[in-house]
Amino acid sequence: MMPINFHLPKKRLTAALLHFGISFSIFVLIILLLANSWYPGVYFDTEGGLQGIKIVAGIDVVLGPLLTLIVFNPQKSVRELTVDIGIIASIQIIALLWGVYTLHNQRPVAVVFWNNSFLTVPAQALNEQGYALEKLGDLGNAHPPFVYAANPVNLADLMKMRDLILKQHLPPHHQTWLYRPLKEHFSEIKPKQLNIDGIIAKHPDVKNQLSSVLEKQHIGNIHDVLYFLLQSKYSNSVLIFDQQARYLGYINPD
Known part of the structure; x- marks a missing residue:
């Protein structure tokens, strides 16, 4: 053997x-x-x-x-x-x-506020339009930058936005000609903030997450900051800003 x-x-x-x-x-x-x-x-x-x-x-x-x-x-x-x-x-x-x-x-290269929430924009969506990603740095210094998408107010701009949606399948938050610095338009989105008390009532665990974020920023009152919905690919979150449009952090109610 x-x-x-x-x-x-x-x-x-x-x-x-x-x-x-x-x-x-x-x-x-x-x-x-x-x-x-x-x-x-x-x-x-x-x-x-x-x-x-x-x-x-x-x-x-x-x-x-x-x-x-x-x-x-x-x-x-x-x-x-x-x-x-x-x-x-x-x-x-x-x-x-x-x-x-x-x-x-x-990868998300911009976080755009459109209508009532923030939405992320992938690099591919802007690259396909020939948009230089370096230009996003002029709109905000966060990584990725927070951007405001201006809602068209005249007929010509409304038609342009509609044509891009129908012909190029570009949703408004992907249309870079609408992009503006968030800080300059922050007062316009403040009325669209979320009710944090309602969120905590439905998701009690959020309170601990929120306390951790605010403690790092030395903020004691949860009502001294603003909360906005972030709609993402896999789940939604809540973004937290101070009154001057400075991003502070996030919480996940789900």
Whole structure:
């Protein structure tokens, strides 16, 4: 009877763990990029940052190491192992680049107040219009900036807005010609703030979230600030501003 070689599984596992370590390091860097730059704060949960992490984890942390565990065989020649690992790495890199590219395109680059609430605008929506994203910095210094979309008051502008909706499928909050600095129009949106007492009555847990936000800003009275609805891709939140249009934080009633 031939002796059983117990070293093959160990070497295969070592290769998979090494692959996992490299992939996990890349994964951590992507998490930091998403959480700190592309989907900061409230947008990580509401705009797809968390969902993106799940996709990247499946591709980067699970797919690559698993393929290595299945394919790696130390009995193969160096050339065969190089080809196998090269194919696995190529598949993983292509899938990872596709995921990161999608997340980059869908990252929120503006938060626009239209009618009664704030709505997020993905980078892709503005890039497709040829709008230079750098120009958003002129509208506000938050990241992403808070913007006011002016409601047309004359017939020509109303027709222009309608045509863009019908012909180019651009909702009003994607139409950059309507964009104005929020601070200059903050008095116009104040009457549309939410009733925080009603929100707390329905969602008692919100009070703790709110206290945490206001304590950091050294604000004692919950009625000294303003609350507005943020409608996002995956869930809605409440944005908190002071009387001078300075963004303070957010709460999640859901």
